[in-house]
Amino acid sequence: MKSLKLPQRPPIALDKDGYLRNMSDWSPEVAELLAAEIPLNLSAAHWEVIDVLRAFYQAHGLSPATRPFVKLVARDLGAEKGRSIYLMKLFPGNPALIASKLAGLPRPSNCF
DSSP: OOHHHHHHTTEEEOOTSSBBBSSGGGGGGHHHHHHHTOOOOOHHHHHHHHHHHHHHHHSSOOOOOOOHHHHHHHHHHOTTSSOOOOOOHHSSSSHHHHHHHHHTOOOOTTTO
16 A cells, blocks of 8 residues: 655555545645655646635535546636646646646546
8 A cells, every 4th residue: 555654644545546545634735745756846826726626526526537627627717727738737647637636536537
């Protein structure tokens, strides 16, 4: 089992793909550690997307796959930020997967 080590805290359990096993373990510090493993330095632009994802999960109980993720960001942060190219620059590879991981959410069920 993978885990993250935080100073003065017990290790945080991760699943085989690096997602938190227990969502209540999430904190901004945990997100920073997860990002460092990618490697990715979180900026204000990353945090606003993470906040949108966390609010969506809290309201609906699911992590959006790629297309709904892009639409969600466009709805909440504006058309300029709700574009695949913008999100790919922030979260290289698969933005929906990476952003969900950093937000402490479960892996979107229909993302590969």
